[in-house]
Amino acid sequence: MTIRKGFSPLLPMHTDIKVLAPMDYHTFRSGLATDKSGTDCIDPLPYFVPLIQSFEKLALGRYFWFILDFPKGKHCASGGDVDSLTPFTNERFSSLEQLQLHGVTHPEDLNKILAFSRFWIELYDGRRAMGDLKVTLFFRMLNALGDYYWIMVQYPEVIMNENYKIVYGLVLVTDISHIKSQGEPMMTILNQKEHICQQFYCLNANTLSQTEFTPPRLTRREKEILQLLTKGHGSKQIASLLHISTKTVDNHRQNMLHKTGSKSSSEMVSMGIRLGMV
Amino acid sequence: MTIRKGFSPLLPMHTDIKVLAPMDYHTFRSGLATDKSGTDCIDPLPYFVPLIQSFEKLALGRYFWFILDFPKGKHCASGGDVDSLTPFTNERFSSLEQLQLHGVTHPEDLNKILAFSRFWIELYDGRRAMGDLKVTLFFRMLNALGDYYWIMVQYPEVIMNENYKIVYGLVLVTDISHIKSQGEPMMTILNQKEHICQQFYCLNANTLSQTEFTPPRLTRREKEILQLLTKGHGSKQIASLLHISTKTVDNHRQNMLHKTGSKSSSEMVSMGIRLGMV
Numbered sequence: 001m002t003i004r005k006g007f008s009p010l011l012p013m014h015t016d017i018k019v020l021a022p023m024d025y026h027t028f029r030s031g032l033a034t035d036k037s038g039t040d041c042i043d044p045l046p047y048f049v050p051l052i053q054s055f056e057k058l059a060l061g062r063y064f065w066f067i068l069d070f071p072k073g074k075h076c077a078s079g080g081d082v083d084s085l086t087p088f089t090n091e092r093f094s095s096l097e098q099l100q101l102h103g104v105t106h107p108e109d110l111n112k113i114l115a116f117s118r119f120w121i122e123l124y125d126g127r128r129a130m131g132d133l134k135v136t137l138f139f140r141m142l143n144a145l146g147d148y149y150w151i152m153v154q155y156p157e158v159i160m161n162e163n164y165k166i167v168y169g170l171v172l173v174t175d176i177s178h179i180k181s182q183g184e185p186m187m188t189i190l191n192q193k194e195h196i197c198q199q200f201y202c203l204n205a206n207t208l209s210q211t212e213f214t215p216p217r218l219t220r221r222e223k224e225i226l227q228l229l230t231k232g233h234g235s236k237q238i239a240s241l242l243h244i245s246t247k248t249v250d251n252h253r254q255n256m257l258h259k260t261g262s263k264s265s266s267e268m269v270s271m272g273i274r275l276g277m278v
Numbered sequence: 279m280t281i282r283k284g285f286s287p288l289l290p291m292h293t294d295i296k297v298l299a300p301m302d303y304h305t306f307r308s309g310l311a312t313d314k315s316g317t318d319c320i321d322p323l324p325y326f327v328p329l330i331q332s333f334e335k336l337a338l339g340r341y342f343w344f345i346l347d348f349p350k351g352k353h354c355a356s357g358g359d360v361d362s363l364t365p366f367t368n369e370r371f372s373s374l375e376q377l378q379l380h381g382v383t384h385p386e387d388l389n390k391i392l393a394f395s396r397f398w399i400e401l402y403d404g405r406r407a408m409g410d411l412k413v414t415l416f417f418r419m420l421n422a423l424g425d426y427y428w429i430m431v432q433y434p435e436v437i438m439n440e441n442y443k444i445v446y447g448l449v450l451v452t453d454i455s456h457i458k459s460q461g462e463p464m465m466t467i468l469n470q471k472e473h474i475c476q477q478f479y480c481l482n483a484n485t486l487s488q489t490e491f492t493p494p495r496l497t498r499r500e501k502e503i504l505q506l507l508t509k510g511h512g513s514k515q516i517a518s519l520l521h522i523s524t525k526t527v528d529n530h531r532q533n534m535l536h537k538t539g540s541k542s543s544s545e546m547v548s549m550g551i552r553l554g555m556v
Contacts, residue, residue: 058432
């Protein structure tokens, strides 16, 4: 019993090494596909489910997945081991802004990843047959304990609109810390049809400012307030304990919600604990 | 929309590095599961097909797959890019003896791979729930051009008999030469339930004799005969051209069929060309 598929025999894969310039978030977003014509009615999850079901058997290690709404730069579903592999709960993760995910990427890797991502998205843009292109990224991300670990990111399937712009992408993130523990972030693009493999590196990312994307940094006062919130105190009690006004406490709480991208104090407390801030 | 699955949050993976002694083929086979009770009537392919269909989207690079009949040490189906990623045609590969596959493993890696494989098979043996164990091997194999390249081997699904011995295993082999170009062969076993990752190395494999497993080595006379076979000459013509008897030519042909594990002269010629022997 034999089943055939694939390539002309005896044809080797040509490997080409490229260096990209690092990219900030503004440049990354500008010019990306924004038209979503005719796709508003689509729920992407059912389309991706059969493939999602095979992750458990094929992922190389612990993993999570999410569906990225490309025009909105926002997640619309997620699953797998989100709770331990990211600082977010799965519930929160499934509607996260892409910008917030960038906040948990290693600061040395972030602008390289943005450059890599822009490159492959532009390569896909307008391309009618993408099945022959395979994109894999390797970089470091924060886990629930606040430690960086190596992940491998794959985009096994995307949904395009009638203008061949990516609307939804299924993203598989695998913990490969048991296989890779050092080295540089990188990306490979395998063009299976033309037998070309491109490896991408970005060597000078530190020249860019990364303040926009670093994990939330709290002031000493904010940390004190967060600590008291974890103990169940309300604004009035905290004000009394710290000898400041209730209005000041509420101002600090608002600032912290904004900094951590949280919707509620509970989420902020949860993230604070996960990231070792309290 | 969120879908949950997985692990307790905040639990890190414990990594443990082990060193195994290299193992020869005889030791590898002895003591492995041989009972096949109640499975003779099973065709394993339909069971594995849904997973096989997801390989195209999830494999990290070019790939092939095969189903291994464990008790017989023999393939019973194969597909994907066998023709360029191995020295065999897919038709031949789908009924190959395991020993012949070992013949195209890098000689420095072979006895390490046998030790790794014996370890994981014994670990699975009698284990009722294997879904929580993930085995991945990394080593070098010959492609159709006769060059060694790095492969990643996964066993995403197995079929066990009523005594919980592995009868059929689905094997996915991925070309990872675009990601890995140097280093040591290794194996990782991820126990997802107990959050343990074991990394295996085998550092002294060269102390074992490997003559049994090296790719076929032809004598100068055999190569001459093979060369003439590729030009379409028969035994009688070859005998005349080389000034030897037809019987001697036929003896050489028989020996070569045996050495290369080929069923016909055509297959032997095809392998000879693929391996750069002529």
